[in-house]
Amino acid sequence: MAQRVSASDGGNKKTARVRVAVRLRPYMIKEDEKAEGPCVRGLNSQDLEIINWRNATETVKYHFDVFHGEQTTQQEVFLSSVKPILPHILKGQNASVFAYGPTGAGKTFTMLGSAEQPGVIPRAVREVFNLVNAQDEGEGWTYSIGMSYLEIYNEKVLDLLSPNSHDLPIREDKDKNILIPGLTHATISSFSDFDKHFIPATLNRTTASTKLNQRSSRSHAILLIKVVRTQHVLPYRQQTSKLYLVDLAGSEDNRRTGNQGIRLKESGAINLSLFTLSKVVDSLNSGTSIRVPYRDSKLTRLLQDSLGGSAHSVMITNIAPEYKYYFDTFTALNFAAKSKLIVNKPFTRETVAMPVLPVKRSREEPEAGASVTEPNKKKQKEDKKLKQDGSSPSAHYQSLSEPSVMERLIALEKLMMSCQDKDRLSVLKDVAESRKEIQELKEKQREFESKAMLLNHLAGEKSNSKEEPVFRNTTAPLHRKQPNATKLNKQQAVVQPLQVSQLQPLQQLSVVKQSVCVKKIKKLANLVETPYGKENIQENSWESQLEKPVLEQSRNKILQILNTGCLKELKGLQQIGDKKAKLILGWREIHGHFTELEDLTKVEGMTEKRFSSFVKANILSAMGK
Numbered sequence: 001m002a003q004r005v006s007a008s009d010g011g012n013k014k015t016a017r018v019r020v021a022v023r024l025r026p027y028m029i030k031e032d033e034k035a036e037g038p039c040v041r042g043l044n045s046q047d048l049e050i051i052n053w054r055n056a057t058e059t060v061k062y063h064f065d066v067f068h069g070e071q072t073t074q075q076e077v078f079l080s081s082v083k084p085i086l087p088h089i090l091k092g093q094n095a096s097v098f099a100y101g102p103t104g105a106g107k108t109f110t111m112l113g114s115a116e117q118p119g120v121i122p123r124a125v126r127e128v129f130n131l132v133n134a135q136d137e138g139e140g141w142t143y144s145i146g147m148s149y150l151e152i153y154n155e156k157v158l159d160l161l162s163p164n165s166h167d168l169p170i171r172e173d174k175d176k177n178i179l180i181p182g183l184t185h186a187t188i189s190s191f192s193d194f195d196k197h198f199i200p201a202t203l204n205r206t207t208a209s210t211k212l213n214q215r216s217s218r219s220h221a222i223l224l225i226k227v228v229r230t231q232h233v234l235p236y237r238q239q240t241s242k243l244y245l246v247d248l249a250g251s252e253d254n255r256r257t258g259n260q261g262i263r264l265k266e267s268g269a270i271n272l273s274l275f276t277l278s279k280v281v282d283s284l285n286s287g288t289s290i291r292v293p294y295r296d297s298k299l300t301r302l303l304q305d306s307l308g309g310s311a312h313s314v315m316i317t318n319i320a321p322e323y324k325y326y327f328d329t330f331t332a333l334n335f336a337a338k339s340k341l342i343v344n345k346p347f348t349r350e351t352v353a354m355p356v357l358p359v360k361r362s363r364e365e366p367e368a369g370a371s372v373t374e375p376n377k378k379k380q381k382e383d384k385k386l387k388q389d390g391s392s393p394s395a396h397y398q399s400l401s402e403p404s405v406m407e408r409l410i411a412l413e414k415l416m417m418s419c420q421d422k423d424r425l426s427v428l429k430d431v432a433e434s435r436k437e438i439q440e441l442k443e444k445q446r447e448f449e450s451k452a453m454l455l456n457h458l459a460g461e462k463s464n465s466k467e468e469p470v471f472r473n474t475t476a477p478l479h480r481k482q483p484n485a486t487k488l489n490k491q492q493a494v495v496q497p498l499q500v501s502q503l504q505p506l507q508q509l510s511v512v513k514q515s516v517c518v519k520k521i522k523k524l525a526n527l528v529e530t531p532y533g534k535e536n537i538q539e540n541s542w543e544s545q546l547e548k549p550v551l552e553q554s555r556n557k558i559l560q561i562l563n564t565g566c567l568k569e570l571k572g573l574q575q576i577g578d579k580k581a582k583l584i585l586g587w588r589e590i591h592g593h594f595t596e597l598e599d600l601t602k603v604e605g606m607t608e609k610r611f612s613s614f615v616k617a618n619i620l621s622a623m624g625k
Contacts, residue, residue: 018306018313020340021066021081022048022333025106027321038321040329042069050330062333064340070321074113077316078123085312086127089227090135090143092239092348096246096306097124100335101318102328103250110316111247112202120316121198121223121245126191128225128243140233146187146226147194149201150180152298153219154269159184160201160221170301178304185226198223206266218266220273220299221247238351244306248274248299251328273299277307278335284308284342307339310346315339546619554619555597562600563593574617580605 027038040050048067052058066080085095097120099107113119132143149160156167161184171179188194206218225243249270276297283292284307294304306313317336319329561569562584570581580603587603594600601611 014346015343016312016346018315018339018342018344019065019081019085020315020317020336021068021077022062022064022317022319022336023068023072023077023106023110024048024070025318025320026070029322036323039323039326040319040321040333042067050333051326053326053330060330062337064317064336074110074117074119074123077110078120081314081316082120082124083127085314086124086243087131088312088346089128089225089241089243090131090229092229092241092350093346094242094244094305094309094311094349096244096303096311096313097316098244098246098248098303098306098313099316099318100248101250101332102320102325105250105318105320105325105328105332107250107316107318108247110318111245121247122191122195124243124245125194125225128227129191132227140231142230142232144187144228144230145189146185146228147197148180148183148185148224148226149198149221150183150224151205151219151221152273152302153206154266155273155298157183157298158219160204161186161197163204170298178302218249218270220249220270222302235352240349240351242305242311244303244311246303246306251331273297276300277303280307281335281338281342285338307342307344309344311344312346313342313344551619554622555615557622558615558618559594559597562597563588573614574621575610575614 024040024042029035040048042048043061044067046065046067047061047063049059049061052060068077068080082097085097089095099111099120101107109119111119111121113122128145132145135141135143150168151158151160157170157180159165159168159182165182165184168180168182171181173179186197188197205221223245225245227241227243229239229241231237251271251274276293277300279293279296280300280303283290292308294300300307305311315336317332319325319332321329558573561573565572567578567581567585570576570584571578576584583603583605584600588594591602597615598611600606600614601608606614
């Protein structure tokens with residue numbers, strides 16, 4: 001049994017403004033470009049200015065929480081902007097760090113870094129482990145850390161830890177927590193465990209080359225670190241927190257990036273999600289009761305807790321100093337200025353769990369590792385011994401009222417801990433009444449057991465046989481006083497043995513049911529064997545019936561269409577629609593020609609099963625013409 005407790009530090013509601021840091025990338029210029037100088041410069045550790053595009057003789061000044069100049073190191077960015085919010089996740093509160101800015105401004109370098117200069121993500125994860133290891137074990141808390149990693153590509157949520165997964169749904173529970181069913185959650189116990197999962201997953205992220213960036217992120221990447229803190233002493237609390245580390249894809253001007261085809265579609269999805277993010281910020285800053293459009297994109301749905309939610313949030317805005325990035329930089333600074341006005345309301349996510357109580361097993365129950373099909377002789381011996389002792393089998397069961405008593409005592413103890421001094425008198429009165437009720441239950445239990453012994457004894461004398469007592473205590477444990485309960489009647493308690501005429505129909509029914517079950521099992525066995533037997537032979541028989549030269553010629557003809565065909569010719573193939581034809585053209589544009597027909601399985605959505613069906617349909621169609 002768990003009770004949800006939502007409270008912030010000290011029991012008072014607190015607010016936390018979104019902290020905004022701006023990082024200026026070093027000035028870079030190509031050989032064929034003119035050096036026009038930077039369009040933006042820092043003034044101090046919090047202020048910067050940019051040339052006013054309406055009047056070149058004026059500048060526009062901005063003030064942020066932190067300004068990181070061109071010479072700022074990765075460690076300085078982490079220590080000043082990210083490290084201060086990490087201790088909150090050890091108190092059951094969420095935290096979020098995300099990098100924003102135009103493409104080519106250095107967001108991925110800020111978040112990931114390199115082997116020599118690690119970025120925010122590896123430094124933050126290492127710091128989480130350092131904070132956990134520094135906790136005092138004597139406080140009675142244990143910690144569990146897990147990770148998930150996903151990307152939002154073309155408005156699809158893809159699991160980077162499981163690259164073969166499809167678009168995952170986003171759900172919301174009754175407590176307004178965002179959930180992604182099916183997302184991989186890997187438990188990690190050290191930073192090396194994290195590296196083992198994170199580095200291969202990073203290679204699964206979608207990237208491509210553009211005119212502005214050799215390795216441009218084509219998706220938003222979100223790393224989720226989940227920390228569960230469990231207390232093993234009273235009051236048995238459990239606190240759950242999440243750390244979001246987000247590397248957003250950059251906004252793009254397709255005239256300068258030269259995007260075409262798939263790149264153009266990707267940039268459209270990126271710009272649309274960033275535009276929705278801007279609408280969310282405007283809506284939060286408006287102060288009116290209008291709807292905040294979190295659900296208008298997958299990105300804003302996942303960042304719902306970071307902007308206007310319950311997380312301690314930091315936004316690192318990356319900008320570039322060159323004049324060709326001027327409008328991108330100007331837009332990013334305006335967005336950052338609006339974002340720092342957003343106020344979140346962090347609180348502690350805590351549950352109070354009831355401890356698991358050990359339950360005594362009766363002598364009639366089998367032991368944990370014992371066989372269920374033990375001979376009945378052992379059971380008969382135990383029953384015989386119980387009869388010789390003059391005790392009833394029901395006397396060896398766990399006390400009927402014990403589970404209910406323990407639950408109520410623990411609930412009362414928690415109530416006393418949480419109540420004020422003026423309420424303690426009423427609580428103590430409740431305790432006294434409960435103890436009185438417990439005593440009455442115990443007396444009724446003793447009376448019930450003595451009656452059971454007497455009834456067993458009378459039933460044994462009446463039957464004059466060597467069989468075990470007719471009366472068996474199968475009554476469910478008592479948990480509450482039953483106000484309408486009546487005294488037991490002896491005639492109702494004694495159950496007469498079954499006659500032979502009553503047993504025979506039951507035995508026949510048992511035989512019939514057993515035969516039906518055997519038939520069902522055989523039928524299921526045949527169904528299981530079929531896919532690997534007859535159906536596979538039939539599936540491959542069509543190829544064996546064709547001559548090898550004819551089969552090879554047909555495959556080459558399909559391969560030629562895949563490599564040289566236009567959109568219309570591709571759609572002329574069997575099982576290739578408009579969407580699949582465009583995916584094939586896009587794959588061909590990126591990777592070149594298909595070297596063999598099996599390369600078609602590398603196209604998105606073309607599984608082995610679909611490929612086999614595609615080849616069969618097109619070859620048989622060509623043979624029929």
